[in-house]
Amino acid sequence: MTVKHATFTLERGYPVPPERVFAAWADPAAKARWFVPAGTHTLDFRVGGTETVGATGPDDTKLSVTSTYHDIVPDRRIVYATTLSGDEVLATVSITTVELEADGGGTRLVLTEQGTFLDGAEEPQWREQGTGDWLDRLGEALK
Incomplete structure (x- = not known):
């Protein structure tokens, strides 16, 4: 039984306010387009609300991914906690903070994730790569 702890921060610039x-994060249909290219998705975007992904x-x-939203400041900040399971076995537990800041005519997004990775079911670098991929898809969706 192993436990790894990891924190990573990713930044992106988007040419929209x-x-x-x-x-794009708050609207269920919009988020499904960039966040879940294949699989099922539900989103109840409010403090205490949940988001689920099946893939x-x-x-x-x-x-199976389940997130619970703990803090939402419109147009500025989103904080949520997530569990990821594979074949119903818990693989990771994480907390993520997304910060949005006006940058000229665009937006600077800073995402910080702190995770607990259990028994080698997921590696921190896999999560960082996957998160970067969906932030890139968000950028494509915003064009």
């Missing part, structure tokens, strides 16, 4: 970036991993593992 923070209100547009926030809206299949590369080795046919059934992936």
Whole structure:
């Protein structure tokens, strides 16, 4: 039984104002387009609300992700806690903070995630890569 702890921070610049970036995160249909390219998705975007994702991993593992929103400041900040399970076995528990800041005519997004990775089911670098990929898809969706 192993436990790894890791924190990473990713930054992105988007050529739209923070209100547009926030809206892409808050609207269930918009978020599903960039966040979940394949699988199921639900979003109740409010403090205390949850988001779920169901997908299949590369080795046919059934992936289940559940996030609970703890802090939402419109157009500025989102804080949520997430569990990820593979075949109903808990793999990670994390807390994520997304900060949005006006930057000229665009937005500077800073995402910081602090995670607990259990028994080698997921590695911190995999999570960082996957998070970077969906932030890139968000950028494409905002064009």
